Amino acid sequence: xxxxxxxxxxxxxxxxxxxxxxxxxxxxxxxxxxxxxxxxxxxxxxxxxxxxxxxxxxxxxxxxxxxxxxxxxxxxxxxxxxxxxxxxxxxxxxxxxxxxxxxxxxxxxxxxxxxxxxxxxxxxxxxxxxxxxxxxxxxxxxxxxxxxxxxxxxxxxxxxxxxxxxxxxxxxxxxxxxxxxxxxxxxxxxxxxxxxxxxxxxxxxxxxxxxxxxxxxxxxxxxxxxxxxxx
Numbered sequence: 001x002x003x004x005x006x007x008x009x010x011x012x013x014x015x016x017x018x019x020x021x022x023x024x025x026x027x028x029x030x031x032x033x034x035x036x037x038x039x040x041x042x043x044x045x046x047x048x049x050x051x052x053x054x055x056x057x058x059x060x061x062x063x064x065x066x067x068x069x070x071x072x073x074x075x076x077x078x079x080x081x082x083x084x085x086x087x088x089x090x091x092x093x094x095x096x097x098x099x100x101x102x103x104x105x106x107x108x109x110x111x112x113x114x115x116x117x118x119x120x121x122x123x124x125x126x127x128x129x130x131x132x133x134x135x136x137x138x139x140x141x142x143x144x145x146x147x148x149x150x151x152x153x154x155x156x157x158x159x160x161x162x163x164x165x166x167x168x169x170x171x172x173x174x175x176x177x178x179x180x181x182x183x184x185x186x187x188x189x190x191x192x193x194x195x196x197x198x199x200x201x202x203x204x205x206x207x208x209x210x211x212x213x214x215x216x217x218x219x220x221x222x223x224x225x226x227x228x229x230x231x
Contacts, residue, residue, distance in 0.1 A: 009222075012224070020128050022050075028127060032118045032123070033117065044098060055094075059089040061204075110129050138165075140219060141222045144225065145205075167186035192205070207225050
C-alpha cells in the first residue's frame with residue numbers, strides 16, 4: 001500500500017483521521033462534484049474499517065489471549081474451583097461488511113478529490129488530506145512492529161528509518177504495565193527476543209520510539225505499535 005503523507009501510521013490515529021474525514025466529506029461533496037451515492041459508498045467503507053480497527057480486532061485479540069490463558073490454566077493450573085469457559089465477544093449492530101481494498105479505494109478517492117475542479121487548499125485542510133505530519137523534518141520515528149517465529153518462541157521484529165539520526169530509543173510495556181526502557185538501536189531490523197513473562201501464556205507488547213542522537217534521547221515519542229507475542 002503506498003504511503004500517504006496525510007494518513008497516520010498508528011491504528012489509533014487512523015481511527016481519529018477516518019472519523020474526521022467521515023464527518024467532513026458530506027459537507028464538501030457538492031462542491032467537489034461527488035454524488036450522494038459515491039459518498040454513501042465511501043462512508044460505508046470507512047464505517048466498516050473503523051469498526052475493524054477500533055472494536056472487532058482488539059476484541060478478537062483479547063479473546064485469543066483469554067482463550068490461550070484458559071487453556072494453560074486447565075492444563076497445569078491448581079485449585080478446585082470450576083472456571084467458566086471464555087466466550088467470544090458479541091457485537092451489537094456491527095456495520096455492513098465491505099469488500100477488500102478499503103484503503104486502496106479511499107486513497108484513489110482522495111486523489112480524485114485533489115484533481116477535481118472544485119478542490120482548493122481550504123477544502124484539503126478541512127478534510128485532513130494535505131498532510132499534517134512533517135515528512136521533511138521527521139520529528140518522530142516511523143516504525144513497524146511485527147511477529148515472526150524465532151528459534152524457540154515468537155519474536156517481535158522492529159523496522160524503522162533513521163533518516164539523518166544516529167538511531168532510536170525504544171520503550172516497551174507488557175500486558176498494560178509500566179513503560180520500560182528496552183534498547184538503543186542504530187541498525188535495522190532489530191528483534192525483541194525476550195522470553196514471555198509466563199512461558200505458556202501469550203502477552204501484549206506495546207512499543208514506542210524516540211530519536212537517539214549524540215548519546216541522548218530527544219523529541220516526542222512515536223505513536224504506539226501493539227502486538228501479541230505467543231509461545
